[in-house]
Amino acid sequence: MNSRFLTLALIPLGLLLSACAVATPVRSVGGGATGSATAVMAPRVPLKACLVRKRKSGRAEQFHFDSLSPAFTQLTELKDNCDILIAQDYNPHVYEFSDMADGRPLFTLTYSDLRWGKDQRNALMVADIKERLSPSGELFKSIKLHSAPPAVAAASSGGLSAADIERIAKAVQGAAPAAPASAASYPPSPSPRFNAADRPHDLAIIIGIESYSDIASKASYAERDADAFKAHVRALGVPERNIVLLKGSKAGKASLEKNIEAWLPRMVKADSRVYFYFSGHGAPDVKTGQAYLVPWDGDPNFLESTAYPVAKLYKKLGALPAKQVLVAMDSCFSGAGGRSVLASGARPLVGRIEIGIVPPTVTVLAASGSNEISGSLDEKGHGAFTYFLLEGLNAGKTTPKALNDYLTPRVQDEARRLNRDQTPQLQGGGGWSLR
Template sequence: MPIVRGGLRREIKDDLSKMSIAREEEDFDTAADYAQKLAEGGAVEAQSLLAFFYHNGTGVKKNPKKAFFWAARGAESGDAPAQRLIAVFYANGLGTPKDLVQSVYWNRKAADKKDPYAMINLAVAYENGTGVPADPSAALELYRRALAQGTLVAASAADVQSRVARLEKTLGAAVRPAAAPVVAAPSAAKAPAAPAAPAAPAAVRSDIDELPASRPVRPKAVAVVIGVERYRESLPKADFAAADARLAAEYFKRVLGVSEENLALLVDGRATKSDFEKYFEQWLPNHADKDSEVFVFFSGHGAPDPGKGDAYLVPFDGDPTYIKQTGYSVKRLYALLGKLPAKSVTVALDSCFSGAGGRSVLAKGARPLVTVRTDAPPSRVTVIAASAGDQISNSWPEKGHGLFTYYFLKGLKEKDGDIRAAYDYLKPEVTRAARRSFNSDQEPQWRRGQ
């Protein structure tokens, strides 16, 4: 499994084998020890297993927060069992605030990798209208796909077959004659049963959530996409920022041609200040060369330094009271991007820095509007900002996204990935929508380094 490079490859491979053998022999303490070591080293299989261990209390003390942390690591790396598990956590509020929309998102990612249990969970969501608008036809198709995998345990297969029969009767569909084969139940240590999401109002879904067709991969396209909706400190949520980032990542892959290995997606707990430093200061320079087209997207809170007027992005662990120590300076970001040997760098910021509300936070006791210094980007760097320095960046509940992000992604889709054309489209649309829907001024900005 190509997880690490260089001299560690053999050691990791051997330790993965030892972890697997210990697990098969039900020596869970040993398996957990290996899983912890390997997970910290970046082994995706170990991250996912460690999440299951912390979830079940197998070989370690049960810890929902640690289970969520490691599931998030595995899920973001593309592991289907981890994606299914984190969907369970979001559906039930285990180790993280309850979020049915995120549960659907991760079940869909795992279902796309042909995980039958994720297909079942997603079907239940469509059947009940939990996290998505109710769609019995979509639920029926997902149940059928899960059965067709032929890997469901007997109890799960029987339950799904009864659901299929009920939906076929309701929808008047023809009953499919053949039942899928079943297999023996897995041990409790391998994967917990994935409970169905509880009933809740249907989530908002807009036209941009219908993904565009994929275009050819551009090997030199590189992207860092960040969304911080919830914060470790007691800060207001940046509504829809996590969904903004995940959808932006899909658009960057499909419209701009960024490959999976050239895209870093950082969301909530995986978007700490140290993550910003890692990906902007190490990962990105290692992936960019003189022919690269670099894209950076950030959705979340910004904050000003009230004393100097400098702008900061607020990471998951940021604190506006100590913003110089815990935030990530926009000036620092521009300087780092300017040093890249890339052909071009485009930065899209769905954030604001005035401290007046929207996607902006301010230290307690500071005045509510700070004049933020607008730093010019360096040569070859273009910045598309959601608003001017003294304005706020609005979230748009009607669409389930940031107002800027909604029109930015819609522009990318409709203008075939032409960034300038997308901006020319979005600026008047955002300005009009902000005045019409929020009675506020929000005028996106285009800044290009000379």
């Protein structure tokens, strides 16, 4: 087999000057001895995917996709000399690709190394690796492995010795991934361009969880989403004293239960409009298909005991003696990535996500369909759904249906720009006015 061999080394920045730096170990597909990741760039070789996920404990978990579920795009032959196609996944996992015939490791990548392929609607692709090689045959690429320290990847067609690794590490000390942009780096969040009179009995619970206690993947911009939604709910007439804002570690399961099941029933009146907003990770129970909101201390492996069922949320909100309830969720429940997470070793669910029955007084605006992922607008520093929801309010869209009609084509357009699908959903009556 005519192949191009590239040796990949991952060097933690904290060990850049170590003369003993070696490649990050990954297990071989056959489950044999640990070895260094080796890239084989072979044209038209069918591949299967092997997912290697590094958890906070440092233990590596490995999952094979011999026959992919419909949530993943079937891997095809390599289109060109240096194209690699992989299954869709938004979580910042580490991927090892193996030769179908003998299980030899081919390449190890993280999500940050990948981009959407124009012709692969549900596939991620790294295109033309050789164009990223320097004239000397070395490849410099900044990557991030979960919550591990940033690392620098270096590759050479002739292989790398320990001395080579040390030399390259010293040369690229400034090539580490940039720190996450501060809030000041983003454009200002949409500000309310309206101001309704106070409605003393209206209530709001607003939740934004970006970083989790034991989940490596972030729900990017979720806390900015929550802050911006609060400003707009305040402009809709909800008094400050009637708004509960839960962000980060303040949004644990106990806090969600207390505010949904105790505070709301105690505060609600017959003329109340209630707003419930959630920006963060959702997750499906892989056995039952039930959808869950994942609190800050939630565990995708133990959803029943650590997360909040969406069906239960609807039931609790529907039991309130309120005039109307609006639920807005910038989350997703497929387990395919984006603002959703999945139990270890499980595959995304397709066509059997149980969201729950929406009661008559409850209207739901959801960021995406049950088998889709909810994405973000990096240039805006917000979830796409939340950004256009707020823009819709500022454009004078005063009913849930009008808001959904406004934001849906805009969210779809942004998703298509990234070669994926995201279609916001409206459930329940959408004709009542928010003002």
